[in-house]
Amino acid sequence: MNSFKKGWFTERNELWPGMCISLEVDQVLYEGKSKFQEILVLQTKTQGKALVLDGIIQCTENDEFSYQEMISFIPLCSHPNPKKVLIVGGGDGGVAREVAKHPLVESVDQVEIDNDVMEVCKKFLPGMAVGLSHPKVTVHVADGFKFIAEKKQFYDVIITDSSDPVGPAVPLFQQNYFQLMSEALKPNGIVCSQAGTFWSSRKFVTETYKTVKKVFPAAGYAFTTIPTYPDGVIGFALGSLNPDISFKDPVQTFSDEELDRLNMKYYTSDVHRAAFALPKFINDTFR
Amino acid sequence: MNSFKKGWFTERNELWPGMCISLEVDQVLYEGKSKFQEILVLQTKTQGKALVLDGIIQCTENDEFSYQEMISFIPLCSHPNPKKVLIVGGGDGGVAREVAKHPLVESVDQVEIDNDVMEVCKKFLPGMAVGLSHPKVTVHVADGFKFIAEKKQFYDVIITDSSDPVGPAVPLFQQNYFQLMSEALKPNGIVCSQAGTFWSSRKFVTETYKTVKKVFPAAGYAFTTIPTYPDGVIGFALGSLNPDISFKDPVQTFSDEELDRLNMKYYTSDVHRAAFALPKFINDTFR
Numbered sequence: 301m302n303s304f305k306k307g308w309f310t311e312r313n314e315l316w317p318g319m320c321i322s323l324e325v326d327q328v329l330y331e332g333k334s335k336f337q338e339i340l341v342l343q344t345k346t347q348g349k350a351l352v353l354d355g356i357i358q359c360t361e362n363d364e365f366s367y368q369e370m371i372s373f374i375p376l377c378s379h380p381n382p383k384k385v386l387i388v389g390g391g392d393g394g395v396a397r398e399v400a401k402h403p404l405v406e407s408v409d410q411v412e413i414d415n416d417v418m419e420v421c422k423k424f425l426p427g428m429a430v431g432l433s434h435p436k437v438t439v440h441v442a443d444g445f446k447f448i449a450e451k452k453q454f455y456d457v458i459i460t461d462s463s464d465p466v467g468p469a470v471p472l473f474q475q476n477y478f479q480l481m482s483e484a485l486k487p488n489g490i491v492c493s494q495a496g497t498f499w500s501s502r503k504f505v506t507e508t509y510k511t512v513k514k515v516f517p518a519a520g521y522a523f524t525t526i527p528t529y530p531d532g533v534i535g536f537a538l539g540s541l542n543p544d545i546s547f548k549d550p551v552q553t554f555s556d557e558e559l560d561r562l563n564m565k566y567y568t569s570d571v572h573r574a575a576f577a578l579p580k581f582i583n584d585t586f587r
Numbered sequence: 588m589n590s591f592k593k594g595w596f597t598e599r600n601e602l603w604p605g606m607c608i609s610l611e612v613d614q615v616l617y618e619g620k621s622k623f624q625e626i627l628v629l630q631t632k633t634q635g636k637a638l639v640l641d642g643i644i645q646c647t648e649n650d651e652f653s654y655q656e657m658i659s660f661i662p663l664c665s666h667p668n669p670k671k672v673l674i675v676g677g678g679d680g681g682v683a684r685e686v687a688k689h690p691l692v693e694s695v696d697q698v699e700i701d702n703d704v705m706e707v708c709k710k711f712l713p714g715m716a717v718g719l720s721h722p723k724v725t726v727h728v729a730d731g732f733k734f735i736a737e738k739k740q741f742y743d744v745i746i747t748d749s750s751d752p753v754g755p756a757v758p759l760f761q762q763n764y765f766q767l768m769s770e771a772l773k774p775n776g777i778v779c780s781q782a783g784t785f786w787s788s789r790k791f792v793t794e795t796y797k798t799v800k801k802v803f804p805a806a807g808y809a810f811t812t813i814p815t816y817p818d819g820v821i822g823f824a825l826g827s828l829n830p831d832i833s834f835k836d837p838v839q840t841f842s843d844e845e846l847d848r849l850n851m852k853y854y855t856s857d858v859h860r861a862a863f864a865l866p867k868f869i870n871d872t873f874r
Contacts, residue, residue: 304591305592308591310591310609317611318631318633319609319610319611320609321606321607321608322591322608324605345604346604346606347606363786366866499812499814500814523812525786525810525818525819525866526819527606527784527786527817527818527820531812531819532819533814559867565866565867566866566868567867568864568866568867571865573861573864574861574862574864575861576861577855577857577858577860577861578858579653579812579852579853579858580846580852580853580854581852583855
């Protein structure tokens with residue numbers, strides 16, 4: 301366990317040099333190595349359980365809902381009828397949990413390369429992994445890139461819940477991946493990919509946005525706050541085959557009562573709209 | 588210097604248990620003790636220089652503009668004619684720099700209790716301290732609480748740029764302070780106070796919002812993202828003597844060209860509106 305001080309886990313990565321966050325740890329619940337990565341589950345003192353892959357915090361029980369709700373409901377509520385959805389990655393099951401909840405979604409394919417991550421999450425993070433066994437969801441243990449290459453005009457929405465662009469996830473940020481996704485979409489389909497923090501990954505965020513813009517007739521970038529990710533924010537790159545889409549104006553909105561029934565903790569229609577209002581310094585790079 | 592590991596500064600505080608951020612340090616530029624607090628200035632590896640008071644990061648050159656622009660321009664652009672402004676605290680000068688920039692502002696009083704902080708910032712953080720010597724700004728070295736008690740119907744906008752609610756800043760979050768501010772305001776005046784993170788200080792944020800609501804006919808809460816503050820976010824509690832105000836709709840807006848001329852890096856009119864779209868979990872506590 302990467303540690304600055306006994307009893308604390310410290311996240312350090314070349315992507316975010318010079319700054320890091322640490323979580324106080326009560327107990328290491330699991331530590332193992334799959335075919336693809338090192339897997340660590342921690343019982344933290346104040347953030348609930350944490351899933352760590354190759355030394356990077358993927359989610360903690362305390363704030364995961366922000367990421368999972370936003371990466372799911374922003375694209376789903378931007379689409380008039382998101383019946384068939386594909387999730388690439390997302391082994392913890394949190395995105396599947398959110399996507400399956402959406403009333404218009406009929407079926408979800410999830411393709412995750414690392415079965416060990418899903419098994420570990422079923423055991424230690426059932427609050428997220430519950431998504432993997434939802435009746436709407438079919439899990440495929442496979443390479444997302446190859447899986448998508450075989451699908452043509454099949455999905456309404458594709459969500460890429462990948463780890464960061466180092467190691468195994470690198471291909472999921474490149475132009476040919478976005479190209480394959482665009483071919484796997486039905487007319488007017490939408491993609492939404494995890495796309496970094498505009499604070500310390502400004503160059504990467506801008507490049508990803510521009511890649512999406514090359515491939516799709518419409519592109520957008522939104523973000524949410526989440527304390528246990530670097531800089532406390534994470535962004536989403538969105539592309540649509542519908543050139544007239546306005547991502548920031550959800551075509552489906554939910555009342556407070558409906559949001560309560562859906563057990564939403566972060567997402568509201570106002571939050572959806574606001575997620576596209578970017579700081580001037582990053583907006584300027586998109587011009 | 589509080590350190591988890593040699594060469595790193597680690598922020599730890601009872602307000603945010605179980606989680607902390609660390610900055611890699613190239614050099615300690617200043618370390619001293621004023622009548623009120625311990626003052627530390629660090630040259631960090633990737634976040635520019637950092638000002639640290641009593642072990643808490645107050646600002647770094649890399650991201651300070653987010654906080655300074657938002658705590659200033661949200662109240663100023665919510666007021667039709669913010670001629671006379673008071674800043675309480677804000678010894679680094681960053682808020683004064685932003686407030687003085689606003690075209691409708693004619694004069695600014697700044698009351699800071701700790702002269703040493705201002706002197707240290709003039710020497711090591713001139714990019715912020717420049718605000719303290721702006722011709723519109725008059726600096727008073729005094730207790731903000733007492734200073735305000737002597738002013739009646741005097742200011743259009745009062746901004747409280749305090750440290751966190753431990754130690755010397757505690758009174759600046761209490762009801763009688765908001766009461767005194769309401770009396771120091773002209774009709775339709777506005778206050779804006781630093782008011783914590785809704786992630787780990789949810790109870791405090793809710794209490795502060797409710798305190799403002801007790802004293803003012805209109806209350807609001809907005810936030811911005813800032814990587815070197817706890818959770819990567821910081822909020823602002825707003826109160827107005829104008830019961831019909833809608834804080835989220837700025838009465839002054841600026842074009843992209845005007846924002847460029849004002850050297851804004853974070854604030855835009857869209858960002859202003861979006862800053863009031865709160866995650867459902869915190870909005871629910873305000874109902």
